[in-house]
Amino acid sequence: MPIKAILTDIEGTTSAVSFVFDVLFPYAREHLPAYIRSHASEPAVAAQLEAVRGESGEADADIERVIEILLGWIASDRKVTSLKALQGMVWAQGYRAGQLKGHVYPDAVAALREWKGQGYALYVYSSGSIQAQQLIFGCSEAGDLTPLFSGYFDTTSGHKREVASYQRIAEAIGVPAVEVLFLSDVVEELDAAQQAGMCVCGLGRDGGVLGKHETVASFAQIDPRRY
Ligand SMILES: CSCCC(=O)C(=O)COP(=O)(O)O
Numbered sequence: 134m135p136i137k138a139i140l141t142d143i144e145g146t147t148s149a150v151s152f153v154f155d156v157l158f159p160y161a162r163e164h165l166p167a168y169i170r171s172h173a174s175e176p177a178v179a180a181q182l183e184a185v186r187g188e189s190g191e192a193d194a195d196i197e198r199v200i201e202i203l204l205g206w207i208a209s210d211r212k213v214t215s216l217k218a219l220q221g222m223v224w225a226q227g228y229r230a231g232q233l234k235g236h237v238y239p240d241a242v243a244a245l246r247e248w249k250g251q252g253y254a255l256y257v258y259s260s261g262s263i264q265a266q267q268l269i270f271g272c273s274e275a276g277d278l279t280p281l282f283s284g285y286f287d288t289t290s291g292h293k294r295e296v297a298s299y300q301r302i303a304e305a306i307g308v309p310a311v312e313v314l315f316l317s318d319v320v321e322e323l324d325a326a327q328q329a330g331m332c333v334c335g336l337g338r339d340g341g342v343l344g345k346h347e348t349v350a351s352f353a354q355i356d357p358r359r360y
């Protein structure tokens with residue numbers, strides 16, 4: 134079956150791991166405490182703080198304890214939905230202030246533009262919140278790339294190593310899984326997508342190979358017509 138939709142991961146795939154670990158996470162670490170202290174009563178923030186209490190099992194945690202929990206989760210790169218939502222809100226301030234510019238590999242920008250022109254529907258699936266995804270592509274070094282995408286998926290669709298997440302996404306896109314090509318730098322994510330029936334291609338930006346999966350070092354080496 135020909136590919137109709139391409140679903141891509143961000144960190145390590147369209148964008149450098151170092152941008153996430155050396156720029157985004159330190160920015161969140163620095164600005165998240167003040168952001169939470171000053172926005173804690175806003176419904177969108179309060180709901181995520183409640184979710185942190187639920188996820189951590191510390192129902193009575195005060196604001197300072199919640200901040201401590203969140204900083205611990207950033208340090209250990211936990212992909213918890215509430216942390217990701219709060220990080221997105223904090224990064225929004227940085228992008229708005231011009232302190233952050235999203236990194237997207239030039240080969241990814243070129244290929245995504247080409248595939249869009251060829252009629253493929255493009256989607257993003259990242260552990261970063263949908264807000265964070267729209268920011269990295271909307272405020273990227275290559276300009277606003279959001280017109281390229283037809284939709285975004287985050288951990289509210291399920292975790293990236295779970296087969297059911299990819300089944301849910303295929304259903305939401307309205308394209309059979311076999312007609313979706315998923316791109317990622319993580320073997321377990323490729324395994325899960327493949328088990329859901331998707332075609333997969335690994336991105337080994339350092340030249341490495343991802344398990345048994347076909348792996349390329351650049352988007353320039355991917356031809357969706359081959360699947
Ligand atoms: C959407 S940019 C922020 C990246 C992030 O927070 C993250 O956890 C990256 O996860 P990915 O699923 O893109 O590897």
Ligand SMILES: [Mg+2]
Nearest residue numbers: 142144145318
């Ligand atoms: Mg990744």
